[in-house]
Amino acid sequence: MTMNSAKPLTEVANEAVEPPPRGGRPREAHSRQWRGAGWGFLVKLLIMAIVNALGVMTVLSAFAAESWVVLGVAAGLVIVADIVYFTKRALPLKYLLPGLAFLAVFQIFIFGYTAYIAFTNYGSGHAGTQQQAVEATLIQGERRVDSSPTYPMAVVERLGELGLAIADDTGGVQVGSAESGLAAVDGATLGSSGAPTEVPGWSVIPRAQLLTDTALQQEVAELRVPVSDDPNDGSVRTRDGTTGAVYTSTLVWDEAGQTISDTASGTVYTATEDGRFVADDGTELPTGWYVNVGFDNFLRLFxxxxxxxxxxxxxxxxxxxxxxxxxxxxxxxxxxxxxxxxxxxxxxxxxxxxxxxxxxxxxxxxxxxxxxxxxxxxxxxxxxxxxxxxxxxxxxxxxxxxxxxxxxxxxxxxxxxxxxxxxxxxxxxxxxxxxxxxxxxxxxxxxxxxxxxxxxxxxxxxxxxxxxxxxxxxxxxxxxxxxxxxxxxxxxxxxxxxxxxxxxxxxxxxxxxxxxxxxxxxxxxxxxxxxxxxxxxxxxxxxxxxxx
CATH class of the missing domain: 1.10.3720.10 (MetI-like)
Known part of the structure; x- marks a missing residue:
């Protein structure tokens, strides 16, 4: 090739380099980057969906247990995670948030909860609320009501929760659990023995399973279904899983006066500020509840x-x-x-x-x-x-x-x-x-x-x-x-x-x-x-x- 046939350098350069598409980026490279960003967003979306699902489960569990601190912490972490990972401004927090979350949950929260317990009387005999203490105390004095008939019944289950379904005197069916208490239900079917065989919303546990499962037998024997919201009305219990009766306690709870009276001995136990039921003679009931005691635990140490x-x-x-x-x-x-x-x-x-x-x-x-x-x-x-x-x-x-x-x-x-x-x-x-x-x-x-x-x-x-x-x-x-x-x-x-x-x-x-x-x-x-x-x-x- 002679010098006369050679093209100018500027023309050769213009032919070698194709002008980029509008936007200043080669079309093929732009397509690759878009596809990469799309897959990355889908992966992030999947991970955040799992995080949100776990967070919602924790919030619901905390709400059911009335644990408001756990509920607030879980909801706050989920909201912060969504804000951080779905905005472009908080780039440093995208890397810091997991570590900060673990620090908050496994260090700060645990230390704070320990400090909270240090100012309470939480322990043996003081492990629940006052209502739970009252219910546990009344259970300890339970006796079968003399006038209570024997109800044909069936043991039922719903989402892992055991309950009792009884056929009442009017031919209807009432069903309840330890948490919800008895309530009438429509559409139930009774068998030849008079016991319910089908209960809407519940699964009837077969009799054969009750006879062979020892752990289930123990759980059913300890099950108490309240008759009403008033604990003094008693609860339905069963001995054999086929019949039930109403049991009441010899102890009577007076919510207005904050006292528990023993009808057999006449002793009256009064609720105290430190979470106990104490009589005038100094005797007390074994079950109490936890309350804030201030610096009492620290004073006891010294x-x-x-x-x-x-x-x-x-x-x-x-x-x-x-x-x-x-x-x-x-x-x-x-x-x-x-x-x-x-x-x-x-x-x-x-x-x-x-x-x-x-x-x-x-x-x-x-x-x-x-x-x-x-x-x-x-x-x-x-x-x-x-x-x-x-x-x-x-x-x-x-x-x-x-x-x-x-x-x-x-x-x-x-x-x-x-x-x-x-x-x-x-x-x-x-x-x-x-x-x-x-x-x-x-x-x-x-x-x-x-x-x-x-x-x-x-x-x-x-x-x-x-x-x-x-x-x-x-x-x-x-x-x-x-x-x-x-x-x-x-x-x-x-x-x-x-x-x-x-x-x-x-x-x-x-x-x-x-x-x-x-x-x-x-x-x-x-x-x-x-x-x-x-x-x-x-x-x-x-x-x-x-x-x-």
């Missing part, structure tokens, strides 16, 4: 001598357990790390692996194994190390504390061994070499250089480890369940209990009377103590930075 003294012992041991666990574990871990950081030690990798094995075992399994090893009757600790002596490691308070401390140190020193090994290997070699040239001995180098530099890296971890040991429920519970028991202490508190296991005992989860209000108040106190100690400790760690 002013009730029967409770304050055992809790003071538990608190002292908690601090000792946490401090000694961190201090001894750190010292052992640092010592082992210094030994195996020396290049003259052979097979260091293999030996390091052996030393971190306790860290790889599950803590609860290790605690259970040591529990058997410290058993005074057949444990290997007495047989192998104390020549078969009868040392009661689990029954004596101080020996039990030594044993559980040893177990926790054995479990936690490998962590400090790993941390100190990494910190030692990260120390600046020129600083150590300069100290050696200046004639500093190993002790002086360790005291003046290695430890200060090591503490800069490990001090925050030590604070976290202290907080963990302060609340190390697993080792305490699995080793000996906080025993041995403190004589005269309420709530089964033990000599090796720490505050977190004491909270577990007070809550009644392991059995016995539950006092959730007091347990929540103690939880708040522990939270505040840990927060204050951590804040002071972190503030002090800043002073170590001058060694860097």
């Amino acid at each position: 002013a009730n001598a029967d409770l304050a003294q055992p809790l003071l012992m538990v608190t002292g041991w908690t601090f000792a357990f946490a401090i000694l666990s961190v201090g001894i574990s750190f010292a052992i871990g640092l010592l082992v790390a210094l030994v195996f950081n020396d290049p003259r030690v052979r097979a260091r990798k293999f030996l390091r692996t052996l030393f971190i094995l306790p860290y790889a075992f599950p803590a609860f399994m290790s605690a259970l194994l040591f529990r058997g090893m410290f058993n005074p009757e057949f444990g290997v600790i007495n047989d192998l190390f104390f020549f078969g002596a009868d040392i009661n490691w689990l029954g004596d308070p101080w020996l039990a504390r030594m044993a559980v401390l040893w177990v926790n140190v054995w479990l936690s020193y490998p962590y400090w061994f790993l941390v100190c090994t990494g910190a030692l290997q990260a120390l600046p070699g020129d600083t150590l070499e300069a100290a050696s040239i200046d004639g500093a001995g190993r002790g002086r180098v360790l005291r003046s250089i290695i430890l200060p530099l090591l503490l800069v890296a490990t001090a925050p971890l030590a604070i976290a480890s202290f907080a963990f040991s302060f609340n190390n429920f697993t080792v305490i519970y699995m080793f000996n369940n906080g025993g041995p028991a403190i004589p005269g202490a309420p709530y089964a508190l033990g000599s090796t209990d720490i505050l977190i296991s004491a909270i577990y005992d007070i809550s009644g989860v392991s059995g016995g009377a539950a006092d959730y209000g007091l347990a929540s108040a103690l939880s708040i106190v522990v939270f505040v103590v840990i927060g204050i100690i951590s804040a002071i400790a972190f503030r002090q760690t800043h002073k170590l930075e001058e060694f860097q």
Whole structure:
């Protein structure tokens, strides 16, 4: 091609580049982007539909349970999620909202609910509203009404809720459940025995199923369907699932006077401000209700001598357990790390692996194994190390504390061994070499250089480890369940209990009377103590930075 036949460069450029369509974007690329945005919107729409469905279910469940706080939180989160993900302006919140929602639900809400319970008397005998307490009390004094006929009936079910359908004296059918009470129903069919066989809106449970399902029999026997809204009118109960009768209580509830009267003995129980029914002679009914008691639970922690003294012992041991666990574990871990950081030690990798094995075992399994090893009757600790002596490691308070401390140190020193090994290997070699040239001995180098530099890296971890040991429920519970028991202490508190296991005992989860209000108040106190100690400790760690 000659120079005369060559086209000008501007003409060649114009031919090579096709002008883009109106809008400044190639037509094919614009189509691809539109299709991608469409699929992304459909996926987002599907995810938000699931989120809204779950939110609506939570709102409806909270409304049925009259849990207004849960209802408000769930509705608020759903509304905020819809606003954020269906607008283009809140781009940062699209990424922050999931984390903020989990923080609100699993941290802030739980802490707020715990604080709310701390100001109530919620616990055994005070687990419901006053109306629920009245109904439970009246049930305890139930007797069959002498004039009540025996009604042919059938056990019915609707959406998992059991009910009773009875054929009344007028030939009609009434049906109800424990929540709704008896109400007339039209269109029901009666069988040859006079019992309902078909009830509109309900499914009749076959007789054969009642005879073979033991759990269902127990549930039917405990079912009580109120005759009316007035609990004094009694309820319908059944013994065999085929006939029913009206039962009323010997106790009578007077809502206006806020009293429950025992018609058999004439005793009158009056409702009190702290959620109890108390008679003039001081006797009270076993069932109460929960109310706001202000700071009473916090005052009990410090002013009730029967409770304050055992809790003071538990608190002292908690601090000792946490401090000694961190201090001894750190010292052992640092010592082992210094030994195996020396290049003259052979097979260091293999030996390091052996030393971190306790860290790889599950803590609860290790605690259970040591529990058997410290058993005074057949444990290997007495047989192998104390020549078969009868040392009661689990029954004596101080020996039990030594044993559980040893177990926790054995479990936690490998962590400090790993941390100190990494910190030692990260120390600046020129600083150590300069100290050696200046004639500093190993002790002086360790005291003046290695430890200060090591503490800069490990001090925050030590604070976290202290907080963990302060609340190390697993080792305490699995080793000996906080025993041995403190004589005269309420709530089964033990000599090796720490505050977190004491909270577990007070809550009644392991059995016995539950006092959730007091347990929540103690939880708040522990939270505040840990927060204050951590804040002071972190503030002090800043002073170590001058060694860097």
